[in-house]
Amino acid sequence: MTREQLVKQIYDKGSYLCVGLDTDSTKIPAHLSGNPDAIFLFNKAIIDATRETCVAYKINTAFYEALGTKGWDAMEKTVHYIGADHFKIADAKRGDIGNTSDQYAKAFFETLPFDAVTVAPYMGEDSVRPFLEYEGKWAIVLGLTSNKGARDFELQASGDGLLYEKVLKTVSSWGTSQNLMFVVGATQAEAFTRIRELIPDHFLLVPGVGAQGGSLQEISEKAMIKDCGLLVNASRAVIYASGQEDFSSAAAAVAKQYQEEMGTYL
Numbered sequence: 001m002t003r004e005q006l007v008k009q010i011y012d013k014g015s016y017l018c019v020g021l022d023t024d025s026t027k028i029p030a031h032l033s034g035n036p037d038a039i040f041l042f043n044k045a046i047i048d049a050t051r052e053t054c055v056a057y058k059i060n061t062a063f064y065e066a067l068g069t070k071g072w073d074a075m076e077k078t079v080h081y082i083g084a085d086h087f088k089i090a091d092a093k094r095g096d097i098g099n100t101s102d103q104y105a106k107a108f109f110e111t112l113p114f115d116a117v118t119v120a121p122y123m124g125e126d127s128v129r130p131f132l133e134y135e136g137k138w139a140i141v142l143g144l145t146s147n148k149g150a151r152d153f154e155l156q157a158s159g160d161g162l163l164y165e166k167v168l169k170t171v172s173s174w175g176t177s178q179n180l181m182f183v184v185g186a187t188q189a190e191a192f193t194r195i196r197e198l199i200p201d202h203f204l205l206v207p208g209v210g211a212q213g214g215s216l217q218e219i220s221e222k223a224m225i226k227d228c229g230l231l232v233n234a235s236r237a238v239i240y241a242s243g244q245e246d247f248s249s250a251a252a253a254v255a256k257q258y259q260e261e262m263g264t265y266l
């Protein structure tokens, strides 16, 4: 999906919500959990309930890889079920020497129909470049993450700035704002103004609202740009809004609330 197509979806829907399908097999409601296809059926119900209110889905591959082939099959069915109108992110945090990254890019962009893969920048340019070589596909590079471990490296001094600032500056020269986004955690709201000085045009994937407590209002006020430039992810707050039979209507209601609030900032 191109930037133009993504932006059109955002303004047509009045939403920059990304629903995170962090589907934990231990949290599937009881009426589904005995079904051999429970993970996919849960995801399908969430997707059907949130399609109109979000523009993207983020599949965190860890939750599927943890289940072996059964989990990978559920992920594959899910990404196909989402379809072409939504931006599909594999949150896999990949990145390795060039010929290995080639294979990761092939796995998510050719074998599976994802639009974007999250990539760790630590191994440098040759580890990221393979994800930038597909027309209409995106690398979403970890910039400043939402967890407390961000202090261990990302927020440490490096040269005349902070390490994450160096990552944003350097990585942004490897691609363009048409094929490269950055992950910035919603819990890092005080950094958003600085981040927009460094990368004024790139889309940001922002996890950390909902369960991690980040403020949608603060992020939107500080980091929204003229064509939005934001995808805000919520996983647990949406998909586990209820643990009962009404889980999909509860998810729909939470996603609708996010959409309504986002509509006021767009």
Ligand SMILES: O=c1ccn([C@@H]2O[C@H](COP(=O)(O)O)[C@@H](O)[C@H]2O)c(=O)[nH]1
Residues within 6 Å of the ligand: 020, 022, 060, 091, 144, 145, 146, 147, 183, 184, 185, 207, 208, 209, 210, 211, 212, 233, 234, 235, 236, 237
């Ligand atoms: O800095 C980061 C990078 C990735 N994540 C991922 O986003 C979701 C957040 O889930 P919630 O349930 O909405 O908290 C999850 O997949 C994380 O692995 C992040 O949280 N922070």
